[in-house]
Amino acid sequence: MYPSSTSKSRAYPWRLILFPGIILLIIWIVYNIPNLEKRNPAQAKFLFPFVTPPLEEQQYFDVTAYRLHYHFQFDSIRSPKLVATVTVAFKSRVPELKRIVLDFNSSLVVDSVSGDAYRFRRSEGKLFLDLRRQLNREEAGAVRVHIRGWPKPYHPWIAGMGYDVVMQAPEFNEVPWVYTINPPFGAQTWFPCKDDPRDKADSVIIAVVVPDTLQAVANGRLVAQESLPGNQRRYVWKTTYPIATYLIALNVSQYKIYTFTYTDDTLDSLPISFYVFNEDTPYVGEIRDQIFRMMRFFNHYLMPYPFEKEKYGMIRYNTSGGMENQTITGIRIFRPSRERLYAHELAHQWAGNLVTNETFHEPYLNEGLATYLTAIYLRDQYGDSTFTAYLNRLRRSAYGKLYVEAVTVPDSVYQMSSAYYKGALFFHAIHKILGEDGFQQFLRRYLREHAFGTISTAQLKALLTRLYPYDWETFFQQWVYQSALPVEEFTH
Numbered sequence: 045m046y047p048s049s050t051s052k053s054r055a056y057p058w059r060l061i062l063f064p065g066i067i068l069l070i071i072w073i074v075y076n077i078p079n080l081e082k083r084n085p086a087q088a089k090f091l092f093p094f095v096t097p098p099l100e101e102q103q104y105f106d107v108t109a110y111r112l113h114y115h116f117q118f119d120s121i122r123s124p125k126l127v128a129t130v131t132v133a134f135k136s137r138v139p140e141l142k143r144i145v146l147d148f149n150s151s152l153v154v155d156s157v158s159g160d161a162y163r164f165r166r167s168e169g170k171l172f173l174d175l176r177r178q179l180n181r182e183e184a185g186a187v188r189v190h191i192r193g194w195p196k197p198y199h200p201w202i203a204g205m206g207y208d209v210v211m212q213a214p215e216f217n218e219v220p221w222v223y224t225i226n227p228p229f230g231a232q233t234w235f236p237c238k239d240d241p242r243d244k245a246d247s248v249i250i251a252v253v254v255p256d257t258l259q260a261v262a263n264g265r266l267v268a269q270e271s272l273p274g275n276q277r278r279y280v281w282k283t284t285y286p287i288a289t290y291l292i293a294l295n296v297s298q299y300k301i302y303t304f305t306y307t308d309d310t311l312d313s314l315p316i317s318f319y320v321f322n323e324d325t326p327y328v329g330e331i332r333d334q335i336f337r338m339m340r341f342f343n344h345y346l347m348p349y350p351f352e353k354e355k356y357g358m359i360r361y362n363t364s365g366g367m368e369n370q371t372i373t374g375i376r377i378f379r380p381s382r383e384r385l386y387a388h389e390l391a392h393q394w395a396g397n398l399v400t401n402e403t404f405h406e407p408y409l410n411e412g413l414a415t416y417l418t419a420i421y422l423r424d425q426y427g428d429s430t431f432t433a434y435l436n437r438l439r440r441s442a443y444g445k446l447y448v449e450a451v452t453v454p455d456s457v458y459q460m461s462s463a464y465y466k467g468a469l470f471f472h473a474i475h476k477i478l479g480e481d482g483f484q485q486f487l488r489r490y491l492r493e494h495a496f497g498t499i500s501t502a503q504l505k506a507l508l509t510r511l512y513p514y515d516w517e518t519f520f521q522q523w524v525y526q527s528a529l530p531v532e533e534f535t536h
């Protein structure tokens with residue numbers, strides 16, 4: 045993820061923020077004039093500033109699949125409605141499992157439950173589902189939750205589902221624009237789930253009914269689409285790679301869709317798709333070339349793109365800078381000048397999506413590495429001076445503990461100064477200790493050994509300890525648990 049300027053740390057001195065702020069505001073206004081956006085007034089009310097921490101009982105089951113069936117109604121374009129059925133398939137991890145507890149911190153109404161659930165209760169952001177039958181260890185079950193209403197996000201820069209009405213050239217008709225940005229805990233505002241990156245679902249189906257003038261776009265591959273009575277259309281997306289809930293995405297609007305086939309000596313054929321608006325058309329060729337160059341670089345420097353059977357997509361949304369939803373990155377602005385942002389989000393497909401921070405106490409594992417991989421990509425494309433300048437810029441604002449205590453406050457998780465800047469410099473320090481080849485081997489092992497799973501600070505330290513003799517204990521203590529940027533002293 046890469047927050048926009050409005051969500052950056054408030055700790056900057058005001059002088060440093062005021063001038064760039066005015067320039068960014070002007071740029072923002074200029075970029076947004078073509079859209080003539082009208083924000084839905086209902087969105088101004090946010091849900092909860094905090095989420096409740098996971099309960100021990102939520103470890104009693106392992107989620108295997110989510111099936112989201114969403115029916116959007118835009119009859120009244122300023123007050124859209126949603127009727128949905130969410131199926132959560134799971135396996136018991138304990139003997140005698142009698143109920144499951146999902147996270148559902150949502151303004152959506154629960155109408156009823158079915159499948160293996162016969163009764164529900166909502167309390168403090170949790171959905172307690174009593175099971176019809178007791179499950180043994182390893183036994184599979186599935187609960188269905190029938191919901192309706194509209195899901196308010198829980199944060200000003202959206203954690204959950206955002207909604208706007210956009211006026212699109214050339215006709216300037218009003219068009220609905222639905223998008224999601226979940227991190228850290230926004231998924232539970234729009235579907236009941238186990239909102240915990242440690243429990244990735246093995247597959248997700250997202251089936252969406254919308255008016256046939258619109259398209260629905262989500263993770264994975266479009267496996268079916270069909271016309272329905274009443275000028276409706278149903279889109280069915282499916283991903284079969286393990287996925288954390290914060291990376292599940294749903295988008296609806298009237299897009300222009302461009303699809304290209306990417307090939308290199310590591311990948312046979314990968315669809316790369318842009319879901320953009322009319323105004324973005326002139327930039328499609330240049331941005332395609334950028335994404336192709338990045339894909340080629342990361343495929344070789346790291347390992348082949350992890351979601352090859354599905355796609356890599358970028359889709360216009362209307363919130364902070366970028367969000368690396370698995371196989372479908374959300375981007376606010378589609379312009380070649382955003383190359384660094386696009387590299388950051390593509391790098392996340394490895395650093396964050398293939399291998400995910402185990403908890404949001406350690407966002408630097410995702411954000412620091414994606415930021416550093418952006419620097420490495422810039423070095424490859426533009427040379428050492430660009431690389432050094434990029435790192436020096438990070439160094440000027442890098443501070444704060446990499447380990448985050450209060451994860452239920454989204455602002456404390458996504459701090460530019462710590463998770464992004466200091467996090468990137470943390471990986472740069474490892475790079476300097478291990479050397480060029482050693483660092484690349486370390487990255488490949490980081491990705492291979494934790495592929496489709498998660499990694500923690502302790503596991504990262506253990507991996508480095510196995511690879512190279514060094515005082516990693518002191519290194520982690522200084523970088524991760526202290527605020528100041530360590531004075532870098534290296535033997536080579």
Ligand SMILES: [Zn+2]
Pocket residue numbers: 045046388392410411414
């Ligand atoms: Zn990021």
